Amino acid sequence: MTIRNSIGFLFVCGLIATFLSAYPIFFGKSYVSPGYGPQLLYDDLPYVPGYKSTDLEVLGADAGAMPWAVLPYSRVQHQSIFVDGEFPLWNRYNSAGIPLFAQGQSMVLDPLHWIVIAGEGNGWAWDSKFLLAKLVFLLGLAACLFLVTQSRLTTFLIVVSAAFIGFFYYRFNHPAYFTMTYAPWVIFFYLRLLNRLKGSAREDLYRYGKWDWLSYCGITGTSLLLLFSGTPKEAFILFLAVHFAGIIGVLGVSRIGLGMLRNMGALIAIFVVITLASAPHWLVFLDSLSRLSTIYLNPHCNFVKNTWGFLDTIYRGKNSLWVFPTVNIFLSASALLSVAALPRLYRRPEFWMVWITLSCLLLFAHGAVPNYICQKIPLVGTIHHIYDVCYAAAIIFAVIAAGLGLQEFFLDLRQGKRRMSWIVAVCLLFAFLAWGLVDRNYHLDTRVSIPTVLAVLSILGTLLFFLLSVRFLKGSKNPSVGQLIVLGILFVLTHFYHGLHFPIDWDEELDRLILNPTPRADFLEPSKAVESLGYLLPTNPNFFLEKECGEALPSDGFEAYVDRYPDLLKAFNRSGTKVTKADWGKGHYCTFGRSEGRTDWERLNSSKIIDSVLALSRSTNGRVDEIEKYKNDLERAITSSSSYVHVQHHVARFLKGVGADRWGVGPARVLGIGRTPMSGFYAFLKLESLNGPDAVMNSRYMELLDMMGWSLPENEFWLRTMNALEFMQHSALLDMLNVKYLLSWKKDLRVSHLAAKPISYSQSPEPPYQVNNGLRDEILSLRQVPSEGLDRVSCNPKAEGLQPDGREDNVYLVNLNELVYDEQTVLFSIGAMNLARSNPPGAFHTGDSNYVLGVSLEKDGPLVNQRDGRISLTVTDSDQTIWIYACKDGNDQAGAEYRLNAAIATNSDMRLVTDQDMKIWERRTPWPRAFFVDDVAFYRTNELADFVRNANGVPFAAVRSDKTMKPKTNREVVEGKDYSLTSNSTSFQIEAPSSGMVVLSETHIPEDIHVTVNGEPRDVIFVNHAFRGVYIDEPGHYTVSFLYQPRAWYMSWFLSVVGFMLLASLVYLSRRPTLGGSLFHSGRAGREMKIM
Secondary structure, three states: OOOHHHHHHHHHHHHHHHHHHHHHHHHOEEOOOHHHOOOOOOOOOOOOOOOOOOOOOOOOOOOOHHHHHHHHHHHHHHHHHHHOOOOOOEEOOOOOOEEOHHHOOOOOOOOOHHHHHHOOOOHHHHHHHHHHHHHHHHHHHHHHHHHHHOOHHHHHHHHHHHOOOOHHHHOOOOOHHHHOOOHHHHHHHHHHHHHHHOOOOOOOOOOOOOOOHHHHHHHHHHHHHHHHOOOHHHHHHHHHHHHHHHHHHHHHOOOOOHHHHHHHHHHHHHHHHHHHHOHHHHHHHHHHHHHOEOOOOOOOOOOOOOOOOOOOHHHHOOOOOOOOOOOOHHHHHHHHHHHHOHHHHOOOHHHHHHHHHHHHHHHHHOOOOOHHHHOOOOOHHHOOOHHHHHHHHHHHHHHHHHHHHHHHHHHHHHOOOOHHHHHHHHHHHHHHHHHOOOOOOOOOOOOOOHHHHHHHHHHHHHHHHHHHHHHHOEOOEOOOHHHHHHHHHHHHHHHHHHOOOOOOOOOHHHHHHOOOOEEOOOOOOOOHHHHHOOOOOOOOHHHOOOOOHHHOOOHHHHHHHHHHOHHHHHHHHHHOOOOOHHHHHHHHHHHHHOOOOOOOHHHOOHHHHHHHHHHHHHHOOOOHHHHHHHHHHHHHHHHOOOOHHHHHHHHHHHHHHOOOOOOOOOOOEEEEOOOOOOOOOHHHHOOOOOOOOOOOEOHHHHHHHHHOOOOOOOOOOOOOOOOHHHHHHOHHHHHHOOEEEEEEOOOOOOEEEEEOOOEEOOOOOOOOOOOOHHHOOOOEEEEEEOOOOOOOOOOOOOOOOOOOOOOOOEEEEEEEEOEEEOOEEEOEEEEEEEEEEOOOOEEEEOOOOOOEOEEEOOOOOOEOOOOOOOOOEEEOOOEEEEEEEEOOOOOOOOOOEEEEEEEEEEOOOOEEEEEOOOEEEEOOOOOOOEEEEOOEEEEOOOHHHHHHHOOOOOOOEEEEOOOOEOOOOOOOEEEOEEEEEOOOEEEEEEEEOOOEEEEEEEEOOOOOEEEEEOOEEEOOEEEOOOEEEEEEOOOEEEEEEEEEOOOOHHHHHHHHHHHHHHHHHHHHHHOOHHHHOOOOOOOOOOOOOOOO
């Protein structure tokens, strides 16, 4: 029976296998779901807007690759192709701009990936791609298996089993999953070619001469798709493996001598075509990699020690099922049976092309090539986890070997041959597999564990399947329905734990071990806060009556300011201060009120805000008819607003509704606190930020971050985050990087937490009554001192905490140092303190009536606690000492660890502008994205950091040189206007009052970044270490356009066209009978190999 006549059968095999192994995906579950844990927009459930489920599932490996990199890439690609009409070369959202296509894993050239691009990266589109990729993979295996076995039964069983390989759960939603998609098809076309060369080809499959042009095109096309489909590491090793196998097969059927040379020449022609045709993929990637950086640049090869791990995930140990790419027990057993059939299979080239390649991959994964040699192999030496990449490639060959073994097993049973031999072989094989579980932690104790049951079911089920097959399959007699049901149940039990399943609920341990996909999310569900970014009205003194804080309101206005807000009035009444309400209100407003968005709205110039919003909407391409239609609604909304935050909500909704350009007042970057949003996911939100999980990074940009003190944390390879205090610490860097907005989910960015180094409790502490000078570099430090009979707080639960209880207190000195960031002192106040004891556990804190922590500015001075224990303590001195008192609860032990934590509020210049599902805080002094400056400074190395910190918010341009020249203090700066942003370009207008430098704070890559000034090409200069600059010779109005286009772009496509033209020429020649037969030279006809 031919493959052509069995296409329907093969397709049904693939569909059944895909459904059985991933059926929850067809019922609302997802490969790409927030339920897999990595932080996205929020740092905890629901992770993204609109997600309702609380189900969580732990994935085996690299759970962040999809949500932080690949998922955002797909939305960037959609924006580039369907909105901007450009090829997606650049990702402006990560790390101040980074190559996208040159990452080598954008997958944009894979036809299946266009489902995701068209779906804008949403969950349903990714699920469709995962399912189709698995189906294409299984169909390719089915075609290979049917070609080498000519058996529907063998093909069906092996294909269904292959849908349950451990690799699919190890790389559950990783882009490496897609690298496997097309690899079986490359092997299929090689097998097809071998059949032709052996002289046993079926006439209905081959039409022109002896050379199979369809196989030639198939090998070429599927090889290209393999390279384009997933991750570079896996694709490279798979590419080498499938073609190595193909070469072995061709050599095996070639006659030694001229015939072999002709055939190898034809293969070389194939490789030349593939190399040329794929040039846009590999040439741009390698050229960019040579000038950028990656964490994989340091050669190192990690090998695997567990020699059993490839056979099935159960050999990884009961607590680590899905942390390795594996096959499964059924396939492993079937493949090993092919070795038992070696006397009959050794003449078949398919056997050797599969087993030689499989053996080489496994030997390499286990360190057969020493590390020092592996490191020197180009490209291979930088694949740090070479073992799992080799395992992934080996899986395909193991599956085909399993088909060969299972077919020989069934063939002998049908012919009534070697039944006892097979029984012995099966028993020995499974004794071997069972022995492999020794020391894998599968010990039967008083409670049989779920992993142990799964291991036993897998091995015992497969053993019984083969033994009962010997019993049930006798000659030409078909087994009964009951016998088929028994075999089917055993087959299912063998594969059960490899599949995706709905939660079972009745056994938590089983649910934890088996992958239970979580519900699908609508990633395009908008965040109201994020949607408002780019439409927010910039804070501008012209919108209000205030200029400086002291001139903001008259005295009675500050008194009204306190009366207007109940929380402020309550705080003033509790304060016990002797200052007037007006002075207290002025102090609060200037320190906190402005950044909180508080104001006296009776004095708000609402008409000016409305006029400014309408003018902005018109100047940023808002639809005129929509502006007029909703103008009155805007006026009513703003006039009735009770806070600045509400005004911003209305402004953003209006500008977005009338179709105004986003970031019409100028592009700005955004940074969230910690992992809110998670680095990389900004790109999915279409927010430009400062970091990203990209494999290929801009080394100059990373150097700039390090130079400014924002270094990678220990044990992190790429992730840089900031907390609230670090926003102030790195304020100069944030200014330089055009960071205008800060994000938080639930956290108030004006409140931070400090922790003193822990100290050990002493029963008899000694003077001095001051903190050692060695601790003065810390903001908060703690020391225990003698109590001298002081009794100021109580541990009695029935009494108020702020009174004596008859027992002396534990007394501590706390030293508070000022916060100094960028050579400026930041005032802060302490709103709460907590003193925690480790052993036995105990806590004393302000703000509670029991176990209260008393606070005083002097040893015998009054407590500053309010009646409810709370404190509000402003730190104004550079070295302030306070006393704290904790009651003795009778549980203190010598050596117990005490740790002090304090919540502080800072005098920050941030202003809350949106408080919806996220809080958005506006920074006051970011540099514009593009600007002109009439002065050029020079720096050698780290002087640039000093320039930035001393810039006082005024942008400058500095060029690296062998001399140092500081920026002028009276430099003239002009902001860029009328920006036009596309995926690959940034254009803007500039009014240059003189000659000088135009700077764009987006990363520069020499020869890849191009600039035109008024349409004329100019040279791009490295400015401020990592960014783009162009020199302007004379004053005037300029249109400046920067474009990213890799220098190898046109050359790569030229080579690709040459490759396809060469392929077309070879196909044309193959169709001419006088020439086609000479391209490949066949060996001896039949199934036997000439050599081997």
